[in-house]
Amino acid sequence: MPADHLHLLDRHSGVPLYQQLYELLRRRILSREWRAGHMLPTEAQLMEQYGVSRATVRQALDTLATEGLIYRQRGRGTFVAHPTVQQGLVRIVSFTEDMRQRGFEPKTRVLNTGIIAASADLAKVLDIEPGAEVARIERLRLADGEPMSIEVSFLVHALCPGVLQYDYARRPLRQTLEQEYGLRITRATQAIRAINAPDDIAKRLTVAPGDALIFIERISLSQYNIPVEFLRIYHRGDRYVLYNELRG
Amino acid sequence: MPADHLHLLDRHSGVPLYQQLYELLRRRILSREWRAGHMLPTEAQLMEQYGVSRATVRQALDTLATEGLIYRQRGRGTFVAHPTVQQGLVRIVSFTEDMRQRGFEPKTRVLNTGIIAASADLAKVLDIEPGAEVARIERLRLADGEPMSIEVSFLVHALCPGVLQYDYARRPLRQTLEQEYGLRITRATQAIRAINAPDDIAKRLTVAPGDALIFIERISLSQYNIPVEFLRIYHRGDRYVLYNELRG
């Protein structure tokens, strides 16, 4: 079974081998092909299967381990992590992916879309001129039919003209940006706060005004390191929990 | 100037070389010996100065980069990161360290201490018998004289008998655990939520009851992978913000 496997990684694509391998393994974990506790191939097996060196294999596994998707035990092997102790604070995860991992059935409802003129503040974070066109998309996210979060996206319209013509109840925004506009979101910085729910948000989340929410503001950058999206997320405090691991 | 530098790392200590180098560099950054924007020695220089291979140097730098303490630019060099977009969600950071980095002057007031019997829930997370002795320490954390957070620690008393005799307004808890009991906190898992301030907490934080708080529950493990502390942190929502970076 040699030749076939050697060609699963493309040495001329420009994408580093360790990253190709990382994505390949990641897909098999997230798709549940490999369940929690399942042992991954050993490093030696991965070297042989994909025709790369051990350092390359380890670089791919290191990333997965940092994200909490796998754990390693010397002398035993490498295993798929149990999803209790989670990422979510390391990688950009889609709402759909996030909810599936938490065992909920996700759904999306688009509340509002429109083109607006950038305010001074918005212009600053998106690094555009005040008054420039910004596409605004407001979505309600549901888990098992119950409101979980509201996401308000502000997109630099010059980078993705006509972005509002697509149906974001069905199609992920990030997929559209990549396929239609060649924009890949590669990095983001975010601030996490606790706020009391304003009346309008509370209503749409079906909680009482003043109830505590997790409020996240995120700036997402494209592969060219240019701001593409400013995102505000309001998570219901009674339903949404962020998990992570710390080192001493 | 060769020989001296070659001995800054101890090849017989059992501590991996990359980790020794990582800690050494980390200290120089956190102590502000190297300020934000300062260029670190190049990888080649570090190899020579410490007598290690490039892979070892890079392993140390990778960790610092993951934590957000440094950033690298191909063709230019490696630099100390600006503390705006920070960790706090990767490494266990003391309140004092955390506040200093945010430009506040930290202070601590001990509100309450005592020995209690472990409830069923507490026993479960600390992996001890229900009813076993637990040391409880409640501290108010101030930044520039204003209340910022309340921290309630629950310590497995059997692991650190007499731990309450020390003054935790002056002496960090983690330092005491290490110096007096040989316990190093090496790992922790935490859950982050938004809650409405209960009356008693609100009063001590000088906010209104119901105001939104960031509520963190953390289980800290020793170097032996045994639970040592269960910690509840209540951060004022109007003053405390968590920052982090995501990858796409």
Added chain:
DNA sequence: TAGTGGTCTAGACCACAAA
């Protein structure tokens, strides 16, 4: 004892930034 991941070395070629 055999097989696993953890650490480390010495080397190579590359893309990119700056002079």
Added chain:
DNA sequence: TTGTGGTCTAGACCACTAA
């Protein structure tokens, strides 16, 4: 052109787990 970090290889020895 020079020097930087980014990627990759081939090999080595080790500590730990499980049979």
